[in-house]
Amino acid sequence: MSSRDLAISVRNLGKVYRITHQAERATTAGEAVARWLRKPLSRSAIQNFRALDDISFDVYKGDVLGIIGRNGAGKSTLLKVLSRITEPSSGRVELYGRVGSLLEVGTGFHQELTGRENIFLNGGILGMSRSEIRREFDNIVEFSGVEKFLDTPVKRYSSGMYVRLAFAVAANLRSEILIVDEVLAVGDAEFQKKCIGKMQDVATTEGRTVLFVSHNLGAVRSLCTRALSLASGRIHMAGGVHEVTTEYLEASLRASTNIIDLGGTRRTGEYGHSLKVQRIAFNRGGPLVHGERLTVRIDYEAYAAVSGCSFGFGISTLDGVRLISFDSDLAAERRDVEKGECATVECEVDNLHLQPGRYSLDVGARSGDSGSVDYLSACAVVEIIPGVRTPGMIIRGDGGVRYPALWRLSADALSENRHRAVGTHGFM
């Protein structure tokens, strides 16, 4: 069989969702009847939302196609149509081979049932027959690494074990086409690598076709050969994985602005009375890129004199856990601010080591003798995007900071230093 055999052919595919306005929609039969009695002829206001619009593409056997795009671009809808969860509104899809889809890890898993029972249940839901599951049973157990707990109800599993078992079932699905949504966001880094490796095997050695949706460009780059970028339900670009992801990255760089106005934001207590931070700008409004230089400008206005004023900002996770604090204090930079002063302070960071992702921002100014004069907690969300030097294997959710450190791994370096203790650790 040649590698150019068609696996999926999509022609002019469209999906329209009808959105009834919330207030208009009847959720109980009584409501529906009452509404009909009041206005028997009126039809509730319906808006059409075009989730997919005129999508056409082909996927060949053995291809690993990455599907990327922002939230709401139509990625999940496309997968739902291809995996038959929802029906298309227009167009046509031809599938050459059985489709197995993994839009969620562990669909149908039941907490009270044991691991063994859940393998059969989940496999059945994914479309495997009992004899097929029996045939793959050992592979599944081996891949999941939970053999000791097979007869324990899954409610006693750790979340890691749960995900491993669920992925193992899906990974051993013998379908010619495998559709995988962003399921790798769960589970630890080691297991994620194992999953990506398994999906690569599936495509290269078994010649099966894989469709992979992810926000994670690193994962898409390391796994896929081709990519499709969606924007507002349409195909933005299709082609080789490198060109498409690069284009996508550049487009998102162009789109993001990182100048945050804080003049109008409400403060608690006395904050902002003597001095107010008006604005914070990152990279002159450009994107925050992992591994690149970061410049920060803070504009302030003083309504009273503040002696020994220092400025700072902090970056926290979206749950509010502070990861990094930047203070001019630390660099012994303080300034005696005069009343009525409007000025800008600047901060430069050589290398931004935060993992790509979204973070919460805190900003503040402190007077040397009287504590904080202005402080804004969680005043904005900033996004750090992967850069060209971001390694492909960085996967979302794996820690907050990749701290640079000096590493020695070659034999020469080690023998030179054998009389010295090598005490440099990295937080990997």
Place this chain on the structure above:
Amino acid sequence: MTIVSDVIKRPTLILEPPSRWQPIDLREIWAFRDLLITLAIRDVKVRYKQTALGVAWVVLQPIVGALIFSFVFGRIAKLPSNGIPYFIFSYAGLTLWTAFSSTLTKSGSALVQGANMVSKVYFPRLILPLSTAFSTLIDFTVSLALLAVMMLVNHVHFTLALLLLPLWLVASQLLALGFGLWTGGMMVRYRDIVYVLPVVVQFLMYASPVAYSASNVPHHYKFIYYLNPLAGLLDAFRWSVFGTGWLGVPTTAYAVIASLVVFIAGAIAFRNMERGLADVI
């Protein structure tokens, strides 16, 4: 959606916008039969995990029901029971009734309960309600075995009519599924069906000869009474068990055929409601 046979270079599956009426794809349901059984097994296992009495609950419910009925209707109201001890008489009615009502309520809520599965993975949606009937059959077998023991103890004799028992069981299950499928599709859109259903089920129980014998029904009401196919099926079931009270071919045949019609109508309604299901659920 059609499945084309495995000819090389021919698509295995074509997805297109749905046409107005969807036929029921029996071949596809057959292909997913293992899932049907797996779901039924899950149902049974989950129900009795972490319950102290386990399977005993299957028979405790009808036993308690039969005790109450034989006291209220047999002792207090002194209703006749075709010459069979009232307890056994009402227990027999309750075995079939329990199978009917549990399939009706479970198949009705199967879609809402399985909402997570429906929105995450494809399988013929009919599988969900159908699997509830299979788990009911397991319970039914257990309570039927107890009925046989009771009859042996009380020297009630078996007759050849017993051979037709599976027919009444299947018909009553089809009837329950027919109603269940229809309400299930509605329930996705209107959750208040959840509250209406128990009322309807209770009404149906008193409108059918479960706790009492249909011989108590005044003659001029009999025609209307037997319009309810379940009434005919319950009588036919008792006839198979006890060998007395045969209704005659027309009424019995009506009950069986009506059940089949309700099932087919329910399945077609369900098939056409399932279309937008994943979008609404």
